[in-house]
Amino acid sequence: MALNRIIILLGLLFCFPVFAHTETDCASAFTTLEINDCLNDQLQGKRDIMQQYLVAAKKRYSDETKVISAIDAGQSAWEAYKTSHCDSIYTLWMGGTIRVAMTLSCQINLTEARTHEIWSSYLTYMDDSPAILPEPEKPAD
Known part of the structure; x- marks a missing residue:
């Protein structure tokens, strides 16, 4: 049974490029897929910013192994x-x-x-x- 699910998931994964989407207008995103796509793009942007701050931190302390x-x-x-906690959120809303x-x-x-930390x-x-980089955006409360 689990093997069938894996085969189906792999099939969907390989077919995904066939369904490549055009740029989503996040201001008017309505469907679940559009909203998820916009959130995924937003997450990638946040990850990129966090990576910039990590690189700067390591550069500042480059002489201190x-x-x-x-x-x-x-x-x-x-x-x-993050993985464990957000997986629990997925389970909550499963x-x-x-x-x-x-x-x-x-x-x-x-x-x-x-990133703020x-x-x-x-x-x-x-x-x-002055700080080495500007203060990053804080999460919404």
């Missing part, structure tokens, strides 16, 4: 937490079509929070010196 290792360990632990949107929103919010922890100074 223990700090770089600690940043990497913290990021790995955060990734595991019975509805909103499950993917809720999971993507979870990932967006946690990524924004992580990276900025606060590694890219600001204790005095009035």
Whole structure:
């Protein structure tokens, strides 16, 4: 039974390019697929920003290998937490079509929070010196 599901999923995965979509107008997204597509694009943008802040943090501490290792360990632990937590959100909403949107929103919010934490922890100074990068967007409450 599980093998049949895997075969179906793989078939859908390989057929996906056939159904490649045109650019979605996120301001007027209406269908579940359009909303999920927009949220996925938003998440990718948030991931890209987080990566920029991580690169800047590592650059700042490039001479301190223990700090770089600690940043990497913290990021790995955060990734595991984000996956576990947002998977629980998916499970919570498993019975509805909103499950993917809720999971993507979870990932967006946690990524924004992580980016802000990276900025606060590694890219600001204790005095009035300007931060290495501007303060990133905070997650919506």
